[in-house]
Amino acid sequence: MSADPLSQTFAALSDPTRRAILARLCTGEATVTELAEPFDMSLPAVSKHLKVLERAGLVARGREAQWRPCRLEAGPLKDATDWLERYRQFWEQSLDRLENYLKQLQSQNPKGDGNGRKS
């Protein structure tokens, strides 16, 4: 795989276990054994996910042969956010359109609460 860095970052984030591992590492360094505990997964399965995160530069590991604690490397997450930020205006426009539509509905039916619930 010679994917570009941004593709590697997004691919690494496309799995809920890998996102949970990153969330766990926000609280501090952890060994593979510690990371495996909450997930009810085998060590090899967790190691496989860690390798994907390491290749994407999202996790770095210590050099101590026995422990090799994992820590979060947040740099690639910044690059991913920078890419996504360019689209902010588009989702804000969508939300504005939705808000205008709801206001329009409300002005057409000023006494109704618009969702059929009874209070």
Next chain:
Amino acid sequence: MSADPLSQTFAALSDPTRRAILARLCTGEATVTELAEPFDMSLPAVSKHLKVLERAGLVARGREAQWRPCRLEAGPLKDATDWLERYRQFWEQSLDRLENYLKQLQSQNPKGDGNGRKS
């Protein structure tokens, strides 16, 4: 595939052609033929990428049988950004640490430019 929405979004973004398609759709709706032009790709190859984007809810297509223009749906990009924003403090900390380190180097060697270049 029954991946969760966030995993589907990140997986859809993990390809440079798909990201380029989204960038193109920022400028307005486009047909598959129009989308294929700048990529020098076959229509089936572009269609395959579009299907991934559609499944992730990032692209919607018109109903007209012949044209079916594609348009950007930015909602899932907001959810992805919201997830990434939780990590902002970590990359900001890394940048602060780097800045402090560089300041420290500079104070130890106030006359040098720190990188060995000759001016």
